[in-house]
Amino acid sequence: MGISIIDKDFKVKGTIHVKGRLIIAGELEGIITGDAIVTLAGSRVLARAEVQQMSISGYFEGDVTAYKSLKISHTGNLSGNIVCDSLTLEAGGKLNGHV
Numbered sequence: 742m743g744i745s746i747i748d749k750d751f752k753v754k755g756t757i758h759v760k761g762r763l764i765i766a767g768e769l770e771g772i773i774t775g776d777a778i779v780t781l782a783g784s785r786v787l788a789r790a791e792v793q794q795m796s797i798s799g800y801f802e803g804d805v806t807a808y809k810s811l812k813i814s815h816t817g818n819l820s821g822n823i824v825c826d827s828l829t830l831e832a833g834g835k836l837n838g839h840v
């Protein structure tokens with residue numbers, strides 16, 4: 742599986758279907774579906790996500806369905822509703838929503 746990157750100075754708006762891993766360092770607004778999403782510290786995502794795995798280290802606003810796992814790191818901030826099989830929230834990470 743491949744790796745795709747939305748770099749820190751890049752802004753994307755729309756629907757994205759991911760095969761493999763998507764690393765987000767910039768900004769994304771829309772809908773994300775697919776395999777694995779990683780948001781880096783400093784990223785900003787306003788989206789609805791339906792993925793297998795997600796790791797949040799930046800700002801994410803929207804509803805998330807993670808069929809396998811969702812991890813919010815110590816720099817992560819998630820605001821939205823969550824449906825997931827496994828949730829990890831590191832000390833310092835922020836979660837505002839329903840699980």
